[in-house]
Amino acid sequence: MCKLGYLEGLKNQEIADMLGVSINTVKTQKKRALQLLRDKISPQAFALLCIYLCH
Numbered sequence: 047m048c049k050l051g052y053l054e055g056l057k058n059q060e061i062a063d064m065l066g067v068s069i070n071t072v073k074t075q076k077k078r079a080l081q082l083l084r085d086k087i088s089p090q091a092f093a094l095l096c097i098y099l100c101h
Contacts, residue, residue, distance in 0.1 A: 047061055047065070047072050047075045047076055047079070050064070051072070051076055052076075052099045053099075058072045058073060058076075083095065
């Protein structure tokens with residue numbers, strides 16, 4: 047879900063429709079993935095990743 051949303055640029059609803067899950071499931075999984083990244087990488091690396099994904 048995160049790959050589809052952050053790297054491929056799909057909207058949450060598009061991901062939900064494609065995978066046959068609710069939009070809330072997509073939001074929850076994306077939130078969990080970001081939390082996991084925050085816990086596993088340095089704050090500086092996370093900030094750079096966020097900047098990269100936003101562009």
